[in-house]
Amino acid sequence: MLGPADVRRLAEELDIRPTKKLGQNFVHDPNTVRRIVASASVTADDVVLEVGPGLGSLTLALLPAAGAVTAVEIDPVLAARLPRTAAEFAPGLADRLTVIEADALRVSAADFPAPPTALVANLPYNVAVPVVLHLLAELPSLRHGLVMVQSEVADRMAAKPGSRVYGVPSAKAAWYADVRRAGPVPRKVFWPVPNVDSGLVSFERVEPPSTAPRAEVFRVVDAAFAQRRKTLRAALSGWAGSAARAEEVLRAAGVDPSIRGEQLEIADFARIAEAAATESGR
Incomplete structure (x- = not known):
């Protein structure tokens, strides 16, 4: 030593x-x-x-x-x-x-x-x-x-x-x-x-909480905390393309658009990324 x-x-x-x-x-x-x-x-x-x-x-x-x-x-x-x-x-x-x-x-x-x-x-x-x-x-x-x-x-x-x-x-x-x-x-x-x-x-x-691409999930995380005092609907508007689109994706993921990113677990962020991919594929 x-x-x-x-x-x-x-x-x-x-x-x-x-x-x-x-x-x-x-x-x-x-x-x-x-x-x-x-x-x-x-x-x-x-x-x-x-x-x-x-x-x-x-x-x-x-x-x-x-x-x-x-x-x-x-x-x-x-x-x-x-x-x-x-x-x-x-x-x-x-x-x-x-x-x-x-x-x-x-x-x-x-x-x-x-x-x-x-x-x-x-x-x-x-x-x-x-x-x-x-x-x-x-x-x-x-x-x-x-x-x-x-x-x-x-x-x-x-x-x-x-x-x-x-x-x-x-x-x-x-x-x-x-x-x-x-x-x-x-x-x-x-x-x-x-x-x-x-x-x-x-x-x-631990095993990742989702099969969603990690890079896509991390993009959601970055967007959610870039303006952490804003609701997810507002914070994710740039990522999603608009506040209305963000709300649509959040609701599809089962996430309340009025809460903030600090209330979400990583599995929640993954569900948002999955929902966005599903909505885009329609």
Whole structure:
């Protein structure tokens, strides 16, 4: 495990100065990374995908628990150092680690030597939601996971219909998985100390609620929340072509046109997309 002194030494060796652009905040508390791995329920049957491993604190905790770990790191300096760090701190387990130097927003299933089954990561705050949604879409092999994100982002990802923070991230994440909050993370475990709180989010893959094309369902979600204070009849008018057409589709889907998008589950959005396709085909 990497303690505070190890993190500082590695950062100095590599001349690393954490940047806001890459959302870099390195965990230096061994107890925190042990807690993350335990909460993620990683087993020897898992091929774990770690995004943004940084200096390797979480990586070193994952190696003894997982069958294999594939780390995706966008920073070439950090990507080059990570295998050496694993060999230094966990020499008997270093062969379980594969490092891919890439942008996690652009990876696909073909980039991985083995299909990842679990996502465990301290995600850069500025791209956390897009990364999770992209990976769930691109990697159907991902069955479960636990990610550390900004606390407000964690709330939005795990929010349920009716919550004031329920929105596009909540609805889209629900297409892929059952998403839940899994506890807070104190600021003091990071270097540098961030000026925001962090939280853990867990997920378990579920079957999509509909056979409707995901892209069409997500278009409905985006339209419904683009003007979230408006009724669905008004919010979906641009998507449908007119308010009257939106009302027609909503009623065909069994959805009250006078309510707002924040009251709908992902299955409701899917029914709207299905109804629109049916109405268009007539």
